[in-house]
Amino acid sequence: MGFSGADIENMMNEAAILAARAGKTKVEQADIEEAALKVTIGSERKTLQTEEERKMTAYHEAGHAVVSAFVKDMDPVYRVSIIARGASLGHTSFPPERDRYNETKTRLSSIISTMLGGRAAEELIFGELTVGASDDISKATGIARKMVAEWGMSSLGPVSYDIGGGQFWLARGIEEGNKVSEEMAAKIDTEVEKLVHSAYVHAKEIIEANKEKLDRVAAKLLEKETIDGEEFRSLMA
Numbered sequence: 093m094g095f096s097g098a099d100i101e102n103m104m105n106e107a108a109i110l111a112a113r114a115g116k117t118k119v120e121q122a123d124i125e126e127a128a129l130k131v132t133i134g135s136e137r138k139t140l141q142t143e144e145e146r147k148m149t150a151y152h153e154a155g156h157a158v159v160s161a162f163v164k165d166m167d168p169v170y171r172v173s174i175i176a177r178g179a180s181l182g183h184t185s186f187p188p189e190r191d192r193y194n195e196t197k198t199r200l201s202s203i204i205s206t207m208l209g210g211r212a213a214e215e216l217i218f219g220e221l222t223v224g225a226s227d228d229i230s231k232a233t234g235i236a237r238k239m240v241a242e243w244g245m246s247s248l249g250p251v252s253y254d255i256g257g258g259q260f261w262l263a264r265g266i267e268e269g270n271k272v273s274e275e276m277a278a279k280i281d282t283e284v285e286k287l288v289h290s291a292y293v294h295a296k297e298i299i300e301a302n303k304e305k306l307d308r309v310a311a312k313l314l315e316k317e318t319i320d321g322e323e324f325r326s327l328m329a
Contacts, residue, residue, distance in 0.1 A: 139176045146314060148214060149174045149181045152224055154309035155213025155299060156184040156206055161328055162298045163202035169325070172309070173318040181224060182313075197245045200235055204291035205298070207232040212295040213306060236287040237280070241272075246283040253280060 107123040116123070141149070153172050160166045167186040174182040186206075211225035244250035253272050272280070299306060308327045312319055319327075 150310040150313040152210035153182040155209040159209030165199035
């Protein structure tokens with residue numbers, strides 16, 4: 093999950109509090125997992141969703157998980173849930189199986205496709221788009237922008253562009269203090285759009301080709317609210 097030392101300290105303190113509240117004499121794995129979710133995503137919260145909204149959330153999270161199973165170099169699904177936490181109505185987690193010291197273009201493209209899997213599922217199942225994918229889109233675009241402007245992973249070649257260290261919005265020209273010309277900014281925007289669009293098309297192709305699996309995962313989420321990686325993989329078999 094990429095915890096810093098301070099994050100781990102906060103997590104273990106929170107786990108100890110949860111264990112004490114439950115009357116336990118020691119911290120258990122379940123306490124640590126709940127604490128990790130609280131630190132990274134937020135506290136569990138009750139929502140008054142309609143059944144249709146629950147269904148949309150289930151398909152959205154199932155979309156992330158299903159796409160992740162068919163792209164290259166993704167870490168396996170650890171948990172899929174439609175329990176609301178923080179600002180999120182659900183979450184799908186992929187904690188790394190090992191330490192990573194480098195990232196490839198293939199893996200980054202797979203991460204973007206996985207991020208957009210929820211939106212792809214919404215579009216296929218409901219023929220409608222929601223604001224639920226806004227954070228996914230923002231993060232996917234951020235990765236694509238780094239691929240183009242910092243890591244040389246586009247047709248612009250192995251050049252790093254000074255984009256001011258901040259967000260560089262599509263079709264926006266130049267940030268204050270930015271050394272990139274308007275012409276180059278437009279080229280960067282175009283390359284970012286290409287990467288995101290290609291990843292989204294790939295996500296939609298996976299969802300369309302595996303609709304039965306998507307349906308099974310979504311149905312199980314509506315039944316249980318949370319499934320672990322092992323159960324997810326059994327549903328995908």
